Amino acid sequence: MQLSSQHTLHDGQLSFYRHESTVNQASMGFAIYLPPQSTSKPVPVLYFLSGLTCTEENFMIKSGAQRFAAKHGIALVSMDTSPRNLGLPGEDDSYDFGSGAGFYLNASKEPWSRHYRMEDYVVKELPGLIEEHFPVQPGNRSVFGHSMGGHGALTLALKNQDKFRSVSAFSPITAPTQNEWGIKAFTGYLGDDRTLWRQYDTVELIKSGVAPMPLLVDQGLADEFLTEYLQPEKLLEVCEQHKHPLTMRQHAGYDHSYYFISSFIEDHISYHAGYLHQD
Numbered sequence: 047m048q049l050s051s052q053h054t055l056h057d058g059q060l061s062f063y064r065h066e067s068t069v070n071q072a073s074m075g076f077a078i079y080l081p082p083q084s085t086s087k088p089v090p091v092l093y094f095l096s097g098l099t100c101t102e103e104n105f106m107i108k109s110g111a112q113r114f115a116a117k118h119g120i121a122l123v124s125m126d127t128s129p130r131n132l133g134l135p136g137e138d139d140s141y142d143f144g145s146g147a148g149f150y151l152n153a154s155k156e157p158w159s160r161h162y163r164m165e166d167y168v169v170k171e172l173p174g175l176i177e178e179h180f181p182v183q184p185g186n187r188s189v190f191g192h193s194m195g196g197h198g199a200l201t202l203a204l205k206n207q208d209k210f211r212s213v214s215a216f217s218p219i220t221a222p223t224q225n226e227w228g229i230k231a232f233t234g235y236l237g238d239d240r241t242l243w244r245q246y247d248t249v250e251l252i253k254s255g256v257a258p259m260p261l262l263v264d265q266g267l268a269d270e271f272l273t274e275y276l277q278p279e280k281l282l283e284v285c286e287q288h289k290h291p292l293t294m295r296q297h298a299g300y301d302h303s304y305y306f307i308s309s310f311i312e313d314h315i316s317y318h319a320g321y322l323h324q325d
C-alpha cells in the first residue's frame with residue numbers, strides 16, 4: 047500500500063492510497079477518512095461507491111461527508127470505479143464502459159474478466175485491507191453510493207446482508223437490465239445470457255424474493271438521467287409489490303450532481319450511524 051497524499055479535516059485524517067489489487071490484478075486507488083474518535087478506539091466504516099467517470103476523489107472532495115463522519119465517529123472509504131490503464135481494447139473509448147465504469151460486478155467475459163472484478167473488490171478485498179491496516183471495527187460496515195454506485199450499493203448490500211448493516215443510495219440506476227447504460231455494460235462484461243444479468247439489478251433481486259433489507263433512496267427530480275437511466279418508479283413499484291421496505295425521497299429542483307449529494311449527505315450519514323452504532 048502506498049500513501050499518495052494526506053490531509054487533516056474536521057480533526058480527522060483523509061488519506062489517499064494506491065495498492066496492487068489481487069482480485070482485479072491491477073493497481074487500484076482508494077481513500078479513507080478516519081474521524082478523530084479513531085485515535086482512541088476502532089470505529090465503524092461506511093463505504094461510498096461513486097458513479098460513472100469518478101475516481102476515489104470525487105466523493106471526498108465534493109460531498110462534504112467528512113464533517114458528519116467526524117460528528118458520528120464513522121470512517122469513510124471511497125474507491126476508484128474501475129481499474130485503469132490496462133491496455134484493454136476499447137478501455138477508454140466511452141465514459142459508460144471500461145475505465146470509470148466498472149458497474150460493481152465480476153465480469154465473466156474476456157478480456158474484462160481478468161481485471162474487472164469490482165464486486166469481489168468492494169465486498170471482500172477492500173474491506174479486508176481496510177480492517178487489517180486501519181483502526182476500524184472488523185465487520186461493522188455499511189454501504190452507500192451514487193448513480194452507478196447507487197446501483198452497486200443496493201445490489202451488493204441486498205446480496206450480502208451478513209456483510210453490510212445498512213444501505214442507502216443517491217440517484218441509483220434501479221433497473222440496469224432495462225436501460226442503455228446497463229445493457230451496454232452487461233453485454234460487454236457478462237455477455238448475451240441475460241439470466242446472468244439479474245444478480246446485478248436491484249429490481250430483479252427484489253422480484254426474486256431477496257430477504258428484506260430497508261432501502262433509503264434520495265432522488266432529484268431535475269436529474270438529467272431520471273427517466274431514461276435511473277427509473278425510480280421501477281423501484282417504487284417492485285418494492286410495493288413485494289412489500290420490500292423502501293424510503294424513497296424525491297426532491298423537486300435537484301439535479302444529478304454532487305450538489306444534490308452534498309445537500310442530503312448529513313441525513314445519509316446519520317441514517318447509517320443509527321445502524322453502525324447499534325450493538
Ligand SMILES: N[C@@H](CCC(=O)N[C@@H](CS)C(=O)NCC(=O)O)C(=O)O
Pocket residue numbers: 096097098099100104108141192193194302303304
Ligand atoms: N455526462 C457525464 C456523465 C457522467 C456523470 O454524470 N457522472 C456522474 C456520476 S453518474 C458524476 O458523479 N460525475 C463526476 C462528478 O460530478 O464529480 C460525463 O460525460 O462525464
